[in-house]
Amino acid sequence: MNNANYKDYKSLITEPPEEIFDEPNGFLNCTDCTNANGGFYLEYKANNGFHKSWKFRNAIYPDYIENYSSFLLDKIAELNSLYQL
Numbered sequence: 001m002n003n004a005n006y007k008d009y010k011s012l013i014t015e016p017p018e019e020i021f022d023e024p025n026g027f028l029n030c031t032d033c034t035n036a037n038g039g040f041y042l043e044y045k046a047n048n049g050f051h052k053s054w055k056f057r058n059a060i061y062p063d064y065i066e067n068y069s070s071f072l073l074d075k076i077a078e079l080n081s082l083y084q085l
Contacts, residue, residue, distance in 0.1 A: 012075055016044065019064040026054050042072070 021044075043053040061069055 009075055012072060015068065017064050017068050020054065021052065023054060
C-alpha cells in the first residue's frame with residue numbers, strides 16, 4: 001500500500017469507539033464467527049505495547065459500534081476494489 005492509500009485508511013486505527021476497549025472477552029456477539037452468518041476480526045496494536053482483538057458477527061453488535069462497523073465495512077469494500085485482479 002502506498003503512502004497516499006495509507007492516509008486514506010489511517011482513520012481505521014484512530015477512530016474506534018472508546019467503549020470497545022472495555023469489552024472483556026473480545027467477542028461482540030460472536031462466539032463462533034465461522035458459522036454461516038459470517039463476521040470479521042479486528043485487531044488493535046498500539047506503539048506502547050497495548051494489544052487487543054475482537055470478533056464481530058455481521059449486523060449483530062453493541063449500539064456503540066454501529067457507526068464504526070459501517071465505516072470499517074465500507075473501507076474493506078474500498079480496499080477490495082483497489083486490489084481486484
